[in-house]
Amino acid sequence: MAVEAGTAAPAAVENDESNYLTAKSGLKSWALTVDHKRIGVMYLVSVIVAMFLGGIMALLVRAELMFAGETLMEADTYNQLFTLHGAIMVFLFIIPSIPAALGNFFLPIMLGAKDVAFPKLNLGSFYIYVIGTVFTLIAIVAGRIDTGWTFYTPYSSRADNAVIWMTLGVFILGFSSILTGLNFIATTHKMRAPGLSWTRLPLFVWGIYATSVIQVLATPVLAITLLLLIMEKTLTIGIFDPALGGDPVLFQHFFWFYSHPAVYIMILPGMAVINEVIATFSRRKIFGYMFVAMSSVALALLGFLVWGHHMFTSGMSEYSTMIFSALTFLVAIPSGVKVFNWVATLYQGSISFETPMLYAIGFLILFTIGGLTGLFLGILSVDIHLHDTYFVVAHFHYVMVGGTVFGFLSGMHYWWPKMTGKLYNEGLARVAFGLIFLGFNITFLSQFIMGSQGMPRRYYDYLDQFQPLHMTSSGGAFVLGFGFLVLAVVFIQSMISGAKAPANPWGSAGFEWMTTTPPHAHNFETTPVITRGPYDYHLASEEELFDGFPEDRAAQGAKA
Amino acid sequence: MTEPQGTIQLPPQLSTIAPEVDAMYYAIYWISVAFAVAIFVAMGIFLYQYRRQPGRKAKPTGHNTFLEVFWTFTPLLLLLWLFVEGFEGYVKMSVAPEDSVEIRVRGMQWNWEFEHQGGVIDDLNRMKVPVDTPVKLVMSSSDVLHSFFVPGFRVKRDVVPGMYTSLWFEATTPTPFTSETECQSDNDCGSGYHCGQPREIPNGMNADELLMGGAPPEGAPEGTREVRYCSVSVFCTEYCGAPEGITLSAFSEGGYNSNHATMMADLRVLPVEGYDRFLEVGPPPPPECAGAEDVNVCWGQSIYQGSGCIGCHGNDGVRQQPAPNWVGLWGAVRPFTDGSERVADENYIRQSVLQPQSQIVAGYAAVNMPVYRFSDRQLDAVIAYIRSLTPDE
Amino acid sequence: MADAHAHHGPDYLEHHFETPLQQFDAAKLGMWIFLAQEILFFSGLFVAYFIFRSWYPEAFSVGSHLLDWKMGAINTVVLLFSSFTAAMAVRSSQLGETKKTTAFLAVTVVCALGFMVVKYFEYTHKIHVGLLPGSLFNPQGEGVEELRAAVEAAYASGPFEGTYPYHLRSFFGIYFVMTGLHGLHVLIGIGVILWMIVRNQKGAFTKDYNTPVDMTALYWHLVDLIWIYLFPLLYLID
Numbered sequence A: 001m002a003v004e005a006g007t008a009a010p011a012a013v014e015n016d017e018s019n020y021l022t023a024k025s026g027l028k029s030w031a032l033t034v035d036h037k038r039i040g041v042m043y044l045v046s047v048i049v050a051m052f053l054g055g056i057m058a059l060l061v062r063a064e065l066m067f068a069g070e071t072l073m074e075a076d077t078y079n080q081l082f083t084l085h086g087a088i089m090v091f092l093f094i095i096p097s098i099p100a101a102l103g104n105f106f107l108p109i110m111l112g113a114k115d116v117a118f119p120k121l122n123l124g125s126f127y128i129y130v131i132g133t134v135f136t137l138i139a140i141v142a143g144r145i146d147t148g149w150t151f152y153t154p155y156s157s158r159a160d161n162a163v164i165w166m167t168l169g170v171f172i173l174g175f176s177s178i179l180t181g182l183n184f185i186a187t188t189h190k191m192r193a194p195g196l197s198w199t200r201l202p203l204f205v206w207g208i209y210a211t212s213v214i215q216v217l218a219t220p221v222l223a224i225t226l227l228l229l230i231m232e233k234t235l236t237i238g239i240f241d242p243a244l245g246g247d248p249v250l251f252q253h254f255f256w257f258y259s260h261p262a263v264y265i266m267i268l269p270g271m272a273v274i275n276e277v278i279a280t281f282s283r284r285k286i287f288g289y290m291f292v293a294m295s296s297v298a299l300a301l302l303g304f305l306v307w308g309h310h311m312f313t314s315g316m317s318e319y320s321t322m323i324f325s326a327l328t329f330l331v332a333i334p335s336g337v338k339v340f341n342w343v344a345t346l347y348q349g350s351i352s353f354e355t356p357m358l359y360a361i362g363f364l365i366l367f368t369i370g371g372l373t374g375l376f377l378g379i380l381s382v383d384i385h386l387h388d389t390y391f392v393v394a395h396f397h398y399v400m401v402g403g404t405v406f407g408f409l410s411g412m413h414y415w416w417p418k419m420t421g422k423l424y425n426e427g428l429a430r431v432a433f434g435l436i437f438l439g440f441n442i443t444f445l446s447q448f449i450m451g452s453q454g455m456p457r458r459y460y461d462y463l464d465q466f467q468p469l470h471m472t473s474s475g476g477a478f479v480l481g482f483g484f485l486v487l488a489v490v491f492i493q494s495m496i497s498g499a500k501a502p503a504n505p506w507g508s509a510g511f512e513w514m515t516t517t518p519p520h521a522h523n524f525e526t527t528p529v530i531t532r533g534p535y536d537y538h539l540a541s542e543e544e545l546f547d548g549f550p551e552d553r554a555a556q557g558a559k560a
Numbered sequence B: 001m002t003e004p005q006g007t008i009q010l011p012p013q014l015s016t017i018a019p020e021v022d023a024m025y026y027a028i029y030w031i032s033v034a035f036a037v038a039i040f041v042a043m044g045i046f047l048y049q050y051r052r053q054p055g056r057k058a059k060p061t062g063h064n065t066f067l068e069v070f071w072t073f074t075p076l077l078l079l080l081w082l083f084v085e086g087f088e089g090y091v092k093m094s095v096a097p098e099d100s101v102e103i104r105v106r107g108m109q110w111n112w113e114f115e116h117q118g119g120v121i122d123d124l125n126r127m128k129v130p131v132d133t134p135v136k137l138v139m140s141s142s143d144v145l146h147s148f149f150v151p152g153f154r155v156k157r158d159v160v161p162g163m164y165t166s167l168w169f170e171a172t173t174p175t176p177f178t179s180e181t182e183c184q185s186d187n188d189c190g191s192g193y194h195c196g197q198p199r200e201i202p203n204g205m206n207a208d209e210l211l212m213g214g215a216p217p218e219g220a221p222e223g224t225r226e227v228r229y230c231s232v233s234v235f236c237t238e239y240c241g242a243p244e245g246i247t248l249s250a251f252s253e254g255g256y257n258s259n260h261a262t263m264m265a266d267l268r269v270l271p272v273e274g275y276d277r278f279l280e281v282g283p284p285p286p287p288e289c290a291g292a293e294d295v296n297v298c299w300g301q302s303i304y305q306g307s308g309c310i311g312c313h314g315n316d317g318v319r320q321q322p323a324p325n326w327v328g329l330w331g332a333v334r335p336f337t338d339g340s341e342r343v344a345d346e347n348y349i350r351q352s353v354l355q356p357q358s359q360i361v362a363g364y365a366a367v368n369m370p371v372y373r374f375s376d377r378q379l380d381a382v383i384a385y386i387r388s389l390t391p392d393e
Numbered sequence C: 001m002a003d004a005h006a007h008h009g010p011d012y013l014e015h016h017f018e019t020p021l022q023q024f025d026a027a028k029l030g031m032w033i034f035l036a037q038e039i040l041f042f043s044g045l046f047v048a049y050f051i052f053r054s055w056y057p058e059a060f061s062v063g064s065h066l067l068d069w070k071m072g073a074i075n076t077v078v079l080l081f082s083s084f085t086a087a088m089a090v091r092s093s094q095l096g097e098t099k100k101t102t103a104f105l106a107v108t109v110v111c112a113l114g115f116m117v118v119k120y121f122e123y124t125h126k127i128h129v130g131l132l133p134g135s136l137f138n139p140q141g142e143g144v145e146e147l148r149a150a151v152e153a154a155y156a157s158g159p160f161e162g163t164y165p166y167h168l169r170s171f172f173g174i175y176f177v178m179t180g181l182h183g184l185h186v187l188i189g190i191g192v193i194l195w196m197i198v199r200n201q202k203g204a205f206t207k208d209y210n211t212p213v214d215m216t217a218l219y220w221h222l223v224d225l226i227w228i229y230l231f232p233l234l235y236l237i238d
């Protein structure tokens, strides 16, 4: 273990009374907590609920699309469903998922800090998230929201007034995101334990840090955009609606100025998790550590320059189109650097295949496919054909589900024992992984094909010729949904009757495993002094690494 | 069909630009396959080779600056090439040749209107273009964003209210009106095509012959028959909504052009002479009206059914929602939301169709009727039809 | 604090920080990040302003003549002065002069209120004469007179015949949104400064610990700075 000041042995603090879950009890102790770990857990529960809601809507969407024609619902209902699916998944689930839930829990621990820099603000962010969610839910009840998650004007500025509730909700959620980012940046700069230099920072922290920078710089632009949209609807200020002298394309510029960087808000944390998991399960420091760390920062910065690639067909000038296309390709470089380095990390490692690692491998495969298909869309002439077809839908599900959600699930499995103090059923977890991986590919590979064949998106009905592919896709979605159901069983079962987890079940050298399981209310008894990097397996002592499962047991694939 | 065939991934190439776009598509496709295979194979080998085994430890990670720099910058060159090529294609797509034939396209919820040179306005959602001739579309929208997409041509452009956008293409393959291209469902037509909306054709002819001014051959049975032809698919890809609370029929039940998902047009690529002939005479009254008692009433009824009036207006004297029923409309005194009144005569109906928002019938402010731009002949027909629904006293 | 650990350090040191310096540094960094966020928030509006200005120069030219530059100028002076007093409040708080701090903060609040009063008169006048955004734009009575004067001043041209640039309504859209959001920031600032006065009176701040005053002043300077841009852009350039 990276020596703790006073070299307190881990056993000395293994006192169940002092873990964060049991430190205080009662509803109030949760609702008013400033403990980043409890806040992280509350976020985790919220985002899982959101994902569940969004997922049910996705399944309804797929059910309607199973057969051509109007099968289950009217066009209007369908339009509301995919809008809510997209908006809930993006704003309520994926953006807060890894940073606000897992990041909140682990970033301070990895830094050896007692808490984030502004614990009250952290709790505030959570409640802002809750308020934003409430507004979003009001919107669903108050009327019809069928604008698509992109809220394009003038459709949105003329649509039902429930859109105001929705945009207000997203506006508020944005501030939750900004304040979380602010908190993490300050924490990373000012709260690192002695000895934890920037070059020793876990890559998870680097990733969350880069994410935070985007959150702070991009989200305000979304906020003002949505505010302008609200004013357009209430005061008719004439900025976006052409009937009042406004410009609808300006809205698109504003929207994507946020929403492209936002896709890196989504993927960077996923990549951040993958770093930790790959290092742990191959017992090796990530190859090209500095390149990987810097590529996160590069993505954060370059991400601001490419928003126009969503608007190649919008009537923007040829000159801007050209620049945006060129810059879009630049973004592929840092992503490529990461992929190559992860693969290189496996080389000469000692790799085991527990569930978190399976998800990490899934991530590598699916993100590569998703990213490469992003390049198709970056090529001007090709995007003209593919824009607003199912090819785009498949692309972004590959990066968002195959990338971020797989990263999220990888992290969930990886840190589950630390967060809950319980082990889960490894066998069943692998079954869930298998179903999810298979179902996902069936669902979205078929969408690539129908997209390039010309199937437009946001269609509740389609030409018969797309029938077989839609059918396949829907079938895959149900397998995927079933996979998630099994996953839910895994976690619920673990909470009810899971075996007690050791402090370091995976034998990781990461800092978060140095503390007790579940962590002490103040993370560490005393502030740790960091003497090695988080992936320095060759510097870590045997006891540190192997107080969980002995190495050879894991090698035989023994189930937890 | 004898038309060019598509591949698993792409629809058939029906325009001059399509092969270029496809070449780019396949270039990036094979580059991606190469990268993906290389990455997955390397990963697979490592995962197997270095799986955890008793007594074997991981080697600490070293450095390899050469490798790092190599895989950072090599893809850059490749990407640079892709960008340049893609951009060249795009420039070609954005600059229409000087001698293009111009067609005005107007998008509205949820119809396409095409105005040809000389002010010839075709029936809604029917588009005709000449083959082997560059065609430039100048497009505008009267309500929200739409997007004009022809997969077979590989062209797409948003149709934006408050500005003109344009695109051009040169179609390479005439779309025949023959018995081989008659269809029952979209599946009969292959990708890039769909089975167009039904039309009435005199027996013994096809629409090509009708368009070129032919007559049914001797001995053909009297009357008309309903046929559908495979047409090049035109989609609206920018999301433009659906009416609220109105149950729509789907494609399969003929419910075209009732919302974003069905906002299609039947595109026919005609031989140049055919197109010229079309420009001369304009869209004729539908053939089934040839022998009708009153051609205009018959034509008006066909517009009522074909241009979407039926979606809102009833012609049975009963259905009053979401728009007024047409029975008894003619000659009646209409009350408006602003309290004024007016007798429904020719000019009133004309105005109601061309500028529906100018006087709104009391009780109907909630639904906006779309603006239709009919030619005088079409308007005459609509008026005649509405008139026919009210028996003379 | 229900903290099991022996806790050393002054009272104001929150338990998760090691030293007062660390706490101060964190707060300062956090505040700067917040200000960066604010700037980006407003930048969206500035971008909209410049785009519309480049599209509809006549509307913006006439628009600027419809705003009362004298009121704007008064407000500029008032805000600049309040920024100065805010800085002085920080200084006196650092010196531990509690009373002076309160006095400076109070002057700052008074200035801010003065600013809002002037804004109130500007707004009510605009509303009264119908110089409003978008579809609400409907100049009447005095408003028509002002419009005439503005058009003539902007074009230095012949008599006004009831024509004015259509996009004046967008100008007023932008005007109300920009000044409105800025005004909202002033209101929030007033609230925060009042709170600082209360805390200061209760003796919460000392020579060693005055971070909140410092942060409040930083925020106030930003509010001031934004106005420094708004004033010439909206009122002066024609």
Ligand code: HEA
Binding pocket: A150, A263, A264, A266, A267, A309, A310, A328, A329, A331, A332, A333, A335, A336, A337, A339, A367, A368, A369, A370, A371, A372, A374, A375, A377, A378, A379, A383, A386, A387, A388, A392, A395, A396, A399, A400, A403, A404, B031, B035, B039, B075, B076, B078, B079
């Ligand atoms: C997690 C979210 C996420 C991520 C990470 C990305 C990543 C990328 N996206 Fe994606 N994208 C979305 C989410 C995301 N996207 C969403 C939600 C939309 C649609 C929104 C909507 O309209 O509703 C969208 C739409 C979208 C479009 C617009 C399509 C259209 O509407 O017409 C484009 C166009 O350029 C694009 C491009 C890219 C590129 C180039 C990347 C790159 O960052 C990818 C880089 C990664 C790789 C390239 C793979 C790994 C690299 C290598 C193996 C190196 C070797 C390879 C080479 C260099 C050849 N995306």
Ligand code: HEA
Binding pocket: A051, A052, A054, A055, A056, A058, A059, A061, A062, A082, A083, A085, A086, A087, A089, A090, A093, A094, A147, A148, A149, A150, A393, A397, A400, A401, A405, A443, A457, A458, A459, A460, A477, A480, A481, A482, A484, A485, A488
């Ligand atoms: C993080 C973001 C995210 C995620 C995770 C998903 C997940 C999924 N999405 Fe979504 N999607 C978007 C973001 C996301 N999507 C966005 C932004 C759009 C664009 C919207 C727009 O156009 O405006 C979109 C649009 C979109 C469409 C296109 C609609 C259209 O254009 O008409 C489709 C169609 O297939 C689809 C499908 C799915 C499916 C099958 C999943 C699956 O992965 C979902 C799997 C999850 C579950 C199934 C939930 C878990 C369920 C259980 C635990 C219980 C199981 C219950 C039962 C079996 C009853 N999505």
Ligand code: CUA
Binding pocket: B107, B108, B109, B110, B145, B146, B147, B236, B237, B238, B239, B240, B241, B260, B261, B263
């Ligand atoms: Cu018109 Cu979609």
Ligand SMILES: [Cu+2]
Binding pocket: A259, A260, A263, A306, A307, A309, A310
């Ligand atoms: Cu993007």
